[in-house]
Amino acid sequence: xxxxxxxxxxxxxxxxxxxxxxxxxMIPALAGLTAxxxxxxxxxxxxAQVRQVxxxxxxxxxxxxxxxxxxGAYTGGVSAAMLLEFDCRYVIVGHSERRSVFGESxxxxxxxxxxxxxxxxxxxxxxxxxxxxRESGVTETVVARQLDAVIGCCGSTALAQGVIAxxxxxxxxxxxxxxxxxxxxxxxxxxxxxxAAADRRLADGQTILYGGSVKAANxxxxxxxxxxxxxxxxxASLVADEFIAICxxxxxxxxxxxx
Ligand code: PEP
Numbered sequence: 001x002x003x004x005x006x007x008x009x010x011x012x013x014x015x016x017x018x019x020x021x022x023x024x025x026m027i028p029a030l031a032g033l034t035a036x037x038x039x040x041x042x043x044x045x046x047x048a049q050v051r052q053v054x055x056x057x058x059x060x061x062x063x064x065x066x067x068x069x070x071x072g073a074y075t076g077g078v079s080a081a082m083l084l085e086f087d088c089r090y091v092i093v094g095h096s097e098r099r100s101v102f103g104e105s106x107x108x109x110x111x112x113x114x115x116x117x118x119x120x121x122x123x124x125x126x127x128x129x130x131x132x133x134r135e136s137g138v139t140e141t142v143v144a145r146q147l148d149a150v151i152g153c154c155g156s157t158a159l160a161q162g163v164i165a166x167x168x169x170x171x172x173x174x175x176x177x178x179x180x181x182x183x184x185x186x187x188x189x190x191x192x193x194x195x196a197a198a199d200r201r202l203a204d205g206q207t208i209l210y211g212g213s214v215k216a217a218n219x220x221x222x223x224x225x226x227x228x229x230x231x232x233x234x235x236a237s238l239v240a241d242e243f244i245a246i247c248x249x250x251x252x253x254x255x256x257x258x259x
Pocket of ligand 1: 173212214233
């Protein structure tokens with residue numbers, strides 16, 4: 001049975017004082033939740049702080065991006081090895097904001113995924129369609145193209161070493177959430193594609209998160225879907241009570257499956 005994962009994506013938000021307050025509220029609240037996994041993906045300058053504050057807790061540290069190269073003359077780049085020195089376990093790759101604002105291609109995202117896996121960091125690979133693509137009926141084609149770029153570059157076994165986050169672009173930061181049924185339908189397609197590219201065992205074990213305006217109010221229904229293995233949470237991960245409630249929903253969803 002797959003363990004639910006809830007990862008916060010702080011994006012370009014935070015500050016030393018507000019990070020401290022947020023983590024101080026989260027740590028005791030999540031301490032007893034042993035049936036799910038939790039992480040926060042912080043901006044680079046705060047990784048040292050987050051790593052130190054989270055030490056000994058059940059919340060893992062993650063980053064929001066990495067450079068595809070190992071080291072050298074890549075001004076502004078941050079390598080997988082550097083992230084490991086700050087105890088990062090996860091790194092987001094291919095977030096829609098990286099794709100649309102910073103022009104990252106499927107091929108570049110695949111190289112970043114490969115760099116993470118090579119260093120045993122768990123990449124959280126974001127895939128998802130724009131509103132125009134959904135309305136044109138090409139959601140599955142877009143998501144398949146994004147997945148295939150990684151499979152083509154790294155192989156299907158490497159894909160299984162990462163986490164996939166289905167994040168419809170029209171739902172990110174907009175307050176519009178995919179319905180649990182809409183999310184489930186795409187998640188099932190993603191799992192089927194991995195089954196076809198790899199095998200049933202890898203596909204069944206693959207963690208597939210949903211992201212896009214997840215809140216305390218809708219997390220329970222989304223996480224109850226059979227192929228939704230947790231969430232990648234943006235805005236709500238900056239609000240302690242909201243994020244804690246979302247994490248509790250992941251724990252409850254897991255307990256419900258076990259019962
Ligand atoms: C995200 O940034 O990955 C995200 C899902 O954002 P939000 O939850 O704010 O829609």
